Amino acid sequence: MVRMNTIVNGVRIDREIDANISLLDFLRDELGLVGTNRSCDVQVCGSCTVLVDGLPVSSCTFLANEADGAQVETIEGIRDTEFYRRAEAAFVSHAAVQCGFCTPGFVMTLKAMADDGVGAEEAQLRRSLSGNLCRCTGYRSILDAAAEIVSDR
Amino acid sequence: MTSPTLVERKSLHGAGAVGSSVARVDAIPKISGTAEFVGDLSLAGMLHGKVLRSNVAHARIREIDTGSAEQMPGVVAVLTGRDLMDIDPYFGHAIRDRPIVAIDVVRFVGEPIVAVAAETEAQAEAALLAITVEYEDLPVVASLDAALAHDAALVHDGPTRSGFAHGLGELPERDGNICYRYGFERGDIAEQASLASIVIDQEYDFPAVYQYAMETHAVIAHHDGDEINLWANCQHPFLVRAEIATLFGLPVDKVRIVVPFLGGGFGSKSYTKMEPITVALARKAGRPVKVVNRVDESMVTTRRHNMKCRMRTLATKEGELLGRSVEIWLDTGAYADNGPRVTATAADAASGPYRWPSVEVQAHCVYTNTGPAGSYRAFGATHLQWIGESQIDEVARLAGIDRLEFRRRNLLRPGEEVRPGGRPLDADLVGDVEKVAAAIGWGREHITDRGLGISVGLLAAGAHPVSSASVRMDADGGVVVLVASTEMGQGTRTVMAQIAAEVLGMDPGGVAVHGADTRFTPYDRSTGASRSTTVAGKAVERAAREVMDTLIETAATFLDVSDLDELSASDGRIWCGETSIGYAELIAKRFGFVGGELRGYGEVKPHGGGGSYAEGPVFWEVCVAGAEIELDRDTGMIRVLQTSSVADVGRAINPQLIERQDEGGALQGIGNALFEEMLYTDDGVLLNDTLLDYRIPATEDVPEKMTCIIVENEDGPGPFGAKGCGEGVLAALPAAIVNALADAGVPMTELPLTPERVWRQMQEIECQE
Numbered sequence A: 001m002v003r004m005n006t007i008v009n010g011v012r013i014d015r016e017i018d019a020n021i022s023l024l025d026f027l028r029d030e031l032g033l034v035g036t037n038r039s040c041d042v043q044v045c046g047s048c049t050v051l052v053d054g055l056p057v058s059s060c061t062f063l064a065n066e067a068d069g070a071q072v073e074t075i076e077g078i079r080d081t082e083f084y085r086r087a088e089a090a091f092v093s094h095a096a097v098q099c100g101f102c103t104p105g106f107v108m109t110l111k112a113m114a115d116d117g118v119g120a121e122e123a124q125l126r127r128s129l130s131g132n133l134c135r136c137t138g139y140r141s142i143l144d145a146a147a148e149i150v151s152d153r
Numbered sequence B: 001m002t003s004p005t006l007v008e009r010k011s012l013h014g015a016g017a018v019g020s021s022v023a024r025v026d027a028i029p030k031i032s033g034t035a036e037f038v039g040d041l042s043l044a045g046m047l048h049g050k051v052l053r054s055n056v057a058h059a060r061i062r063e064i065d066t067g068s069a070e071q072m073p074g075v076v077a078v079l080t081g082r083d084l085m086d087i088d089p090y091f092g093h094a095i096r097d098r099p100i101v102a103i104d105v106v107r108f109v110g111e112p113i114v115a116v117a118a119e120t121e122a123q124a125e126a127a128l129l130a131i132t133v134e135y136e137d138l139p140v141v142a143s144l145d146a147a148l149a150h151d152a153a154l155v156h157d158g159p160t161r162s163g164f165a166h167g168l169g170e171l172p173e174r175d176g177n178i179c180y181r182y183g184f185e186r187g188d189i190a191e192q193a194s195l196a197s198i199v200i201d202q203e204y205d206f207p208a209v210y211q212y213a214m215e216t217h218a219v220i221a222h223h224d225g226d227e228i229n230l231w232a233n234c235q236h237p238f239l240v241r242a243e244i245a246t247l248f249g250l251p252v253d254k255v256r257i258v259v260p261f262l263g264g265g266f267g268s269k270s271y272t273k274m275e276p277i278t279v280a281l282a283r284k285a286g287r288p289v290k291v292v293n294r295v296d297e298s299m300v301t302t303r304r305h306n307m308k309c310r311m312r313t314l315a316t317k318e319g320e321l322l323g324r325s326v327e328i329w330l331d332t333g334a335y336a337d338n339g340p341r342v343t344a345t346a347a348d349a350a351s352g353p354y355r356w357p358s359v360e361v362q363a364h365c366v367y368t369n370t371g372p373a374g375s376y377r378a379f380g381a382t383h384l385q386w387i388g389e390s391q392i393d394e395v396a397r398l399a400g401i402d403r404l405e406f407r408r409r410n411l412l413r414p415g416e417e418v419r420p421g422g423r424p425l426d427a428d429l430v431g432d433v434e435k436v437a438a439a440i441g442w443g444r445e446h447i448t449d450r451g452l453g454i455s456v457g458l459l460a461a462g463a464h465p466v467s468s469a470s471v472r473m474d475a476d477g478g479v480v481v482l483v484a485s486t487e488m489g490q491g492t493r494t495v496m497a498q499i500a501a502e503v504l505g506m507d508p509g510g511v512a513v514h515g516a517d518t519r520f521t522p523y524d525r526s527t528g529a530s531r532s533t534t535v536a537g538k539a540v541e542r543a544a545r546e547v548m549d550t551l552i553e554t555a556a557t558f559l560d561v562s563d564l565d566e567l568s569a570s571d572g573r574i575w576c577g578e579t580s581i582g583y584a585e586l587i588a589k590r591f592g593f594v595g596g597e598l599r600g601y602g603e604v605k606p607h608g609g610g611g612s613y614a615e616g617p618v619f620w621e622v623c624v625a626g627a628e629i630e631l632d633r634d635t636g637m638i639r640v641l642q643t644s645s646v647a648d649v650g651r652a653i654n655p656q657l658i659e660r661q662d663e664g665g666a667l668q669g670i671g672n673a674l675f676e677e678m679l680y681t682d683d684g685v686l687l688n689d690t691l692l693d694y695r696i697p698a699t700e701d702v703p704e705k706m707t708c709i710i711v712e713n714e715d716g717p718g719p720f721g722a723k724g725c726g727e728g729v730l731a732a733l734p735a736a737i738v739n740a741l742a743d744a745g746v747p748m749t750e751l752p753l754t755p756e757r758v759w760r761q762m763q764e765i766e767c768q769e
Helices: A023-030 A082-093 A103-116 A122-128 A140-151 B027-031 B121-129 B144-148 B189-195 B237-248 B275-285 B295-299 B339-350 B381-399 B403-410 B429-439 B492-504 B532-559 B583-591 B655-674 B728-743 B755-768
Strands: A002-008 A011-017 A049-052 A055-058 A071-073 B047-053 B059-065 B075-079 B112-118 B132-137 B178-186 B198-206 B218-223 B228-232 B255-258 B289-292 B306-315 B321-333 B358-367 B450-461 B467-473 B479-482 B511-513 B567-570 B573-576 B579-582 B598-604 B619-632 B637-648 B705-711
Touching: A011 A023, A023 A049, A049 A103, A055 A103, A082 A103, A082 A140, A082 B027, A103 A140, A103 B027, A122 A140, A140 B655, B047 B121, B047 B275, B059 B112, B075 B121, B075 B275, B112 B121, B112 B275, B144 B306, B144 B321, B144 B358, B178 B339, B189 B306, B189 B321, B189 B358, B198 B381, B218 B275, B228 B237, B228 B275, B237 B255, B237 B275, B275 B289, B306 B381, B321 B339, B321 B381, B339 B358, B339 B381, B339 B450, B381 B403, B381 B450, B381 B619, B381 B655, B381 B728, B403 B429, B403 B450, B429 B450, B429 B619, B429 B637, B429 B705, B450 B728, B467 B492, B467 B532, B479 B492, B479 B532, B492 B511, B492 B532, B532 B567, B532 B573, B532 B579, B532 B583, B532 B598, B573 B583, B579 B583, B619 B728, B637 B655, B637 B728, B637 B755, B655 B705, B655 B728
Parallel strands: A002 A071, B047 B289, B228 B255, B321 B358, B479 B511, B637 B705
Antiparallel strands: A002 A011, A049 A055, A049 A071, B047 B112, B059 B132, B075 B112, B178 B358, B198 B306, B218 B228, B218 B289, B306 B321, B450 B619, B467 B479, B467 B598, B567 B573, B573 B579, B619 B637
16 A cells, blocks of 8 residues: 555545556546546557646556656546537537547547647647547547647637 | 417427437537446445456366355355356357356357456456366367368357347258358359359458447346346347346346446447346345456457358459359357357348349358357448459459449349348439549549549348337426437437427427336337437337327317317427417326326337348448548558548438448448458467557548538438438448559458558569569
8 A cells, every 4th residue: 555645636635545556446446537438458549548747648557656746637627627618519519429438538638739739730630649549430520629629729 | 277378480390300410419428528337337235246267269177166266355256157057047149059157168268267256346356366277178160261171179069049039030050160051042153154254253351350349348237136137338238138037037027227328339239248247246246246348358258250251253244244152151259149140141241232143142150269259330241342342343344344334334223122032222322332433533544553442232231120119298398218229329319319309399409318228218129230210210200209199189179279280390389370389388288287298109110021131121221432542562551541431321310420420430441441350379369459459540540531421312211211321331441442452453352451461462463463
């Protein structure tokens, strides 16, 4: 067990955790933040993307312990932001969501892209989103929504 | 008594709910992460289950030692085959060949042998490590060639037990490792062969493919002795209910299945998968148990059939088609799963939608010691269309006829027979293929290292046409549609809301559609085979019409109108000229005080006959696509520059959702065509069982241009002339890509078109020249 002191979605968390627990398990099982989804478990699909100190990470392969002293943001924590309202509107109007399993992960990656000032050029969007997989949409609608989200600020 | 309220009428012709791209009703919960998947749920006292799986492909089980595992911290129950002695523990809707956990024998790497339920997932995992299994190796047949060899070891040696829901008539006796056969013939192929001057005769290979629904299989089960409750991400809850009831000896009403949102299906969650083992474990534990697969476990739970095919196409030198003979061998793995149906559908797709004086098709479903293969979007058609269409291209080339013109001359026309005894063609294929060809610039000058391809095919769609639904209008005028179609991304809840709203003359926003709960939701056979809009949607339309009839009848009484034709519905009100009355008010009138509700019920059943597969399908789903590719001659790498596809949907309920279906199907088609392939060793070990090694399309694989053309001829059997879509492009696009590559000079007989495979073929062609 190790002591973990972190801020998740603005709330201070201070508790003993297993040293080998992943951030994904910590968020889902210990904090009940189930908007972050598990799929590939090997840092390929991006379903479990959260922000640690503003940077997108695959929480399936990120030890919770490594977030000690850091700020963690999940989909639950950004719902009240202006960014989220913009993202939601773009995903809805482009119907860029189908089964929805990958969607929160895409939104979190887009949050980091928007914060980082990534441009709306197609090639740049494809590169920046290449770590998020979606099996339903074929990506076209997500790329179109993404262009709107990152350019409209 | 109040007088009718005066309001301004907004729409004169119904609600216009059908035909408009209304926003998905489930978009916001999914974007915000509040949509619930099975993995997000938990019950009081719930345990976590983990499965010990075989690490050999074929062996007798000598001994299982679970002694120390049972003593591990947190462990509540350890399930082996010995715990199933009081029931008939075999399942399988097509062939009842699969034990809940291995009994005496394991037949593939990954087959469940023991399941453990513990207080935490980590404790269950730890307990698995303390279990030892002693095997006595049996000969392994891990490929079609091995399983079909003269003296091949048998994967199953008992008689075939027919499952309860295959719809394929009486199953033939097992013949060696061949568990099912389906075929048909017409005309005299030997006679036609004597007239042929063009004969294309080739063997082809199609790989095993993983559906990769991003959410893996997940089940929560509670067995309290005389009732089973399940939360499962299954596509066909009512078929799973029947199978669970049979397995555990309960009446169907004692088995309840609740289906929340599915994180993708694509066929991987069709029929029964992880439900029996979870129920058996919960039965032993006496507490609710949750089992969530990892990706490597879901990869051995189901996959797409790999296939070998030999096809021969006969034509005169002028390009007149004379006949086609096809032999198909599909590898269904160690258990049949949906293999027999896939086999029949593959045979149906084999001849292609052409006018043949003679056809002969024989398809075989073969057991091997690999993970079971079942449904994956556009099964059968994806397997065969690239083969049939590459031979059509070759005939056109040898006869010196443009490939589009060749199809114009030879494609079936609406009303013509597709296969003996089945539904005649119900679509305009010539019109469809002309559209996809035009979209990719057909007829333009040839560009070096680029190729254009088109393809046309049909997919037997609709499955067994049995669906029912009910529509409830609450006292406030709000509407709830009870329909068991599983929402797995395709947008069925949105479409059902639109159908009900159209009939009821109201905004789709006022219609709620929930997931299946078999305790309350009317029976629906399944969600798959592009059937929900067409079949379940028809049931919803009928149910809504019953509610509308009641509204009209009530309004007629209240407004004192005797000719019902004077009444119409829109904007949530019944109108008579300029006078109108709202639905809530009508319900209050009908029941005299607060409360009450209106109910409508609708059902769909086969027209005459038994609705058997032979008489089907419900409709022919059109599989038409075009592609332009660029070939890198140094590496064999292919880039798909543009794609086009037709969604021939009869009537587009929601055009935007249709386009999204085709875009998603197109990317799966690119994956299937270019790089997706499950690789097995001769010992039956799956080599690429993670997303690190099994690549699926990502953002960088999206073609620069994708065109989806929606065709609305109102010729479907569904509501408002609709018919299903979403699968066709997955069958059609790989075929168009193969044909585009042949157009660039590299014909291929093996998928996927990896750079290595393409490069080797280029070297071979060069050597021959």
